[in-house]
Amino acid sequence: MNRRYFLALTAGAAFAMVAAAPFAATAADPIKIANVIELSGAGATVGTNWRDGLTLAFEEINAAGGLLGQSVEVLNYDTQTDAPTSRAMVQKAIDDGAYVILGPIYSGTVKVNMLVAQQNGVPQLTGAEAPFITGMGNPYIFRTSFGAQQSMPKLAKYLSEKAGTKTVAVAWSNDDFGKGGRDSFVAEMEKHGIQVVADISSEVGQADFAADVVKLKGSGAEAIFVYLHEEESARLLKEIRKQDVKQAIFGETTLMNQKVIDLAGDAVNGVRGHVGLTADAPVPGIEDFVKKFEAKYKYKPDHNAIKAYTGAYAVKFVTNKIGKADRQAFADALHNLTITPAEEPGILMETSWDDKGEINRESFLVEVVDGKQKVIETLPKL
Amino acid sequence: MTEFIQLLISGLATGSIYALAAIGFTLLWQASQTINFAQGEFVMLPAFFVLAGMHFLGLGFGPAILLALVASLLILGLTFKRVIIDPLLPHGVLPVVIATIALGILMKESVKQFYSAEAQPFPALFSERTITVLGAVVSVQDIAVLLISLSAVGLLQFFLTGTKTGRCMQATAQNPAVAEILGVNVKRMILYTFLINAALALLASVLISPIYLAKFNNGETLGLIAFIAAIVGGFNQIRGAIAGGLLIGVIDNLAAAYVSAQYRSAIPLILLIIIILIRPQGLLGKAEGRTV
Structure with missing residues (x-):
């Protein structure tokens, strides 16, 4: 082996070791x-x-x-x-x-x-x-x-066939989550012949829902569908209780979430909806x-x-x-x-x-009773 | 019409809480020419004093509020004045403004770090029952909030105008040098102002947290709205802060219902711009001259 060949080989090996180092995880590496x-x-x-x-x-x-x-x-x-x-x-x-x-x-x-x-x-x-x-x-x-496009058909079927709803008001969060859910829900309502009589958006982090609830209440809808994040859901439900709203309240997953139940207390009792996963399943x-x-x-x-x-x-x-x-x-x-x-x-x-x-x-239809989700029905895989 | 009455009463109730916070701006401005940009956090923090008293010390709601009152007076009143305002005020208003902005961030992050970043349920002082007023369903909570806030403001006005101490505080606010010559203990009067601000912040916190939930960043919105309310009403008049708070509470509700929910937060700012253009001293404020 001549000197030049030896240096080239050594340099090549060193380069290969350095290059491979980040990816050469040993059994001890997490x-x-x-x-x-x-x-x-x-x-x-x-x-x-x-x-x-x-x-x-x-x-x-x-x-x-x-x-x-x-x-x-x-x-x-x-x-x-x-x-x-x-x-x-x-x-x-x-x-x-x-x-x-x-x-x-x-x-x-x-x-x-x-x-x-x-x-x-x-x-x-x-x-x-x-x-x-x-x-x-x-x-x-x-x-x-x-995704909302999968859960909304299940909820729409329940509203149409089991709850017999003809008109609905929608309260949704004005962000990608809320907009996606709202669009899927409204499309499903059209398919089932349910009329959307109020369509009310609110901002993420919104604290005061008095005006939103006045509009929902005054819409004349038989049911109110809520698609907000957890904290906003809790604030809206408290306001709904405060204004003595009589319409049935429905939601998808977040509305019946344990955190909403913790934050809203009694105001969440009676709420029904579809959940993909629930701790009470x-x-x-x-x-x-x-x-x-x-x-x-x-x-x-x-x-x-x-x-x-x-x-x-x-x-x-x-x-x-x-x-x-x-x-x-x-x-x-x-x-x-x-x-x-x-x-x-x-x-x-x-x-x-x-x-x-x-x-x-599989997913679930639930109702909140005494601060706990009660599974009404288990729905099969799509 | 029933819808309008509901919106009006609800707006007045929320607006009266804004007014309590806005009065804080006015009081501190009058007493020490200071703008406290941590005022929103001053309203946020006492709710966590109450929750800490209940959850960590096992106190009932009432005793926890008393504990929070003591903590607010000591921390948001006495310590705030001694540690931040007194050393910085001789250097002008700007260092105080920067210091209070920093204080607000510190308070917010401290609550997030040491309590929770999540919203917390907060017990309501009043029943969730409703009553019917002129055909509109109105919650007892809204009416109670409105009455308590306005009573607190009435008591404050009586204290300031109907008692010797209150008149000394007013004299201090109008001209501290002359007040001192007349024998008023100016330092003590200024301290009283800070303590009153702390007590009002506690009251606003206990009234608004059952509705907004207790959360570390509640002060961001509350502070901004209270600041706007104080300017709209008149920064140098307590009655101006009340008017500003009530006005913004009602306008916010009406705008969300009849104009646009998406642009509701812009409405108070538009109002602010209009007021500054038309009546810079605010609706009920007095024009102030200053030597330069």
Whole structure:
């Protein structure tokens, strides 16, 4: 070996070692999972539930040996419920070496940050429910809950066939989440021949709902459909109680959320609607999860905690299935996949994802009675 | 018509709480030519004193309010004056303004850090029953809020005009140098003003938190609306702050119902611009001259 050849070989080997270093994870290195979520700002309520559900899941997963024999490190990033911040946090998570991103929940922030994850080929399991999330051709986005376009037909069928509603007033949040839900709901009302007689939007963070409720009450509608975030839902329901509104109140998931029940107290009793997930579901897996969650965090989880928990176990199942922590292989494997509780108990209910990342599973019609969700009917998978 | 009456009463109730916060701006301006940009956070914080008393010390709602009153007087009254206003005021109004903006951020972030970033349920002082007034269904809570706020303002006016201490405070506000020559303890009168502001902030907090829920960032909206109300009504007159608060409460409700819900938050700002253009001293304020 001459000197020049030796130097070239040494330099080449050194370069290869340096280049490979970031990706050469050993068995001792943890697999990094990014939790990009609303921990402050308007979405703190939902984000806190999500974080706690996710933390519980990965603590269990680590206690059971982790993923592929490696421990999981959950990195938390606060979006502050702000779209530009969420985008920066997703970029930071990717720079920090995240294998998969979970969150955020607010559709308006997901719309902005999912493009960053897509450009970097990082799978993202979101809690967002606006229809457009899975309609943008992003092969790396997956839901952990129903999109509004899937849940509204179920609710519309109930309003039309069971409740016999002919006219309805709609109160919705003037953001991507609310607009998507409102559009889906109104379209379904037209299909079922139910007339929308009042269409009232409100702002995220709005505190005073007196005028909104006066208009809803005066609309003459037989029923009021509310599609707001949790805190605004609670304020609206308190105002509805204050103004002695007699119409039936319906909602989709957030309105019957445990946090709304905690904040609005008696004002939420009698509210009915459709929920994709509920801590009160008569499902053994969910009942066990709720017990564990309450023992650890001393409060009752809402659907966001269940979304995060099942999302974490979907990550576990898929990673074990593909046998490596590979982003592209993960995204490919999760499309058109069904996970049953028999295969992975942490998934809680049989859950399927289609080729767009849309989720499908059983759901529930509930009524709030004495401050608790009471399941009226379990609805089959679509 | 019933709809209008409901909106009017509801707007007056909310507006009367804005007025309590707006009076704080007026009082501090009169006493020390100070603008407290943490006034919104001053209204937000006492609700968390009450909740902390209930949840951490196990107190009932009433004792927790008394505890919050003491904490508000000490922290938002005495400490605020001694630690921030007294050292900075000799350097002019601008350092005070910057300091109170920083104080507001500190208070907000502290509540978020040490209590919670989530909205908290807050007990209501009054029944959730409703009564019918001229065909309109009106909540007992709205009427009680309106009566309590206006009673508090009435008591304050009586104190300021009908008692010796109150007149000394007015003298201090009008001309501290002359008041001191006449034997008024100016420093004590200014301290009383800060304590009254703290007590009014507590009252506003206890009245509004059952409706808005207690949350760390409630002060952002409340502070802005109270500031606008004080300017619209007249920054140097308590009756102006009352008028401004009530006016904005009612206009906000009527605008949301009859104009546009989307632009409701812009309506008070439009009103502010109109008032500044037409009557810079505010609806009930007095024009002030200043030597430059």
